Amino acid sequence: MIIKSIGKIAENLYVLGHPAVPVFLADGDRPVIFDAGFTSLGEIYVKDIKKYLGGRTPYYCFLTHVHFDHCGAVSILKKYFPDMKIAASKQAKEIIKRPNAVSLIRDLNIAGKNVLKSYGLNIDSSDLFQAFEIDMTLDHGDRVEYSNNMSVQVISTPGHTWDCLSYYIPEQKILISSEAGGQIDLTGYMVSDCLADYGQYLSSLKKLHRLDVEILCPGHIAVFTGKDAKKYLQDSLEECERFRKRVEKCIVDETGDLEKVKTRIKAIEYDNNPGPKQPEPAYLINLEARILAVKKQMTNI
Numbered sequence: 517m518i519i520k521s522i523g524k525i526a527e528n529l530y531v532l533g534h535p536a537v538p539v540f541l542a543d544g545d546r547p548v549i550f551d552a553g554f555t556s557l558g559e560i561y562v563k564d565i566k567k568y569l570g571g572r573t574p575y576y577c578f579l580t581h582v583h584f585d586h587c588g589a590v591s592i593l594k595k596y597f598p599d600m601k602i603a604a605s606k607q608a609k610e611i612i613k614r615p616n617a618v619s620l621i622r623d624l625n626i627a628g629k630n631v632l633k634s635y636g637l638n639i640d641s642s643d644l645f646q647a648f649e650i651d652m653t654l655d656h657g658d659r660v661e662y663s664n665n666m667s668v669q670v671i672s673t674p675g676h677t678w679d680c681l682s683y684y685i686p687e688q689k690i691l692i693s694s695e696a697g698g699q700i701d702l703t704g705y706m707v708s709d710c711l712a713d714y715g716q717y718l719s720s721l722k723k724l725h726r727l728d729v730e731i732l733c734p735g736h737i738a739v740f741t742g743k744d745a746k747k748y749l750q751d752s753l754e755e756c757e758r759f760r761k762r763v764e765k766c767i768v769d770e771t772g773d774l775e776k777v778k779t780r781i782k783a784i785e786y787d788n789n790p791g792p793k794q795p796e797p798a799y800l801i802n803l804e805a806r807i808l809a810v811k812k813q814m815t816n817i
């Protein structure tokens with residue numbers, strides 16, 4: 517099943533906010549939320565948390581990575597739930613200390629309000645992203661029990677970014693992969709999201725593909741269950757190889773001219789895409805990073 521709505525998706529598992537920029541809640545004795553979305557959706561996440569937890573509060577907020585659309589509302593959540601522990605990788609802890617990272621995340625969250633408009637969502641929020649501290653660092657292999665016989669396994673999945681972690685709840689076969697598992701756009705096109713490093717991205721994806729997944733929570737758009745969850749990870753793995761081969765061929769054909777390579781890949785991935793899609797400048801910045809990740813891999817061989 518492909519679930520493109522918010523609310524309860526399984527026993528003690530909820531999608532909060534908006535499916536395009538979701539926060540996930542796993543309820544238990546010590547409830548966990550995963551990611552913190554857009555700054556402008558902060559109050560909506562809080563409202564949804566209160567709806568499902570009543571007077572109880574989240575104990576942990578596990579961040580997959582500190583891209584602007586995954587950590588935007590941390591300070592708002594902290595305002596309402598000051599005892600909630602913010603957990604992420606040690607790389608994320610370092611990144612978020614940098615003033616230039618904080619101002620970039622703030623600017624992108626302001627621009628993010630236009631993304632919500634393309635989904636027909638007019639958010640009346642003047643909240644600005646605020647710096648925050650990571651209270652607890654997580655490593656590959658860590659296991660955090662959040663309820664009786666319920667735990668979150670931490671899986672290091674670099675490649676989309678260097679700080680990426682994915683989270684697996686084995687008792688319910690739930691995987692919170694964010695973009696480490698690949699990301700579909702609104703038309704269903706699978707994007708190989710290897711912004712930082714192609715080889716690491718591929719090996720992270722293989723780690724996720726090996727897991728027994730019944731409920732897959734990617735970074736955006738929808739939640740996938742049953743055979744659709746398995747198909748998603750399979751499609752992502754296949755697209756990863758397809759993207760690499762396509763970029764390698766273009767680099768050879770265009771004798772390394774990056775602009776021409778970008779134009780050719782964009783024609784396939786973006787120009788024919790009816791949308792809604794991300795703004796072209798943002799797409800091009802990401803595309804360049806993805807092409808360079810493949811190019812680096814070519815010279816490593």
Ligand SMILES: [Zn+2]
Nearest residue numbers: 581583676695
């Ligand atoms: Zn990301």
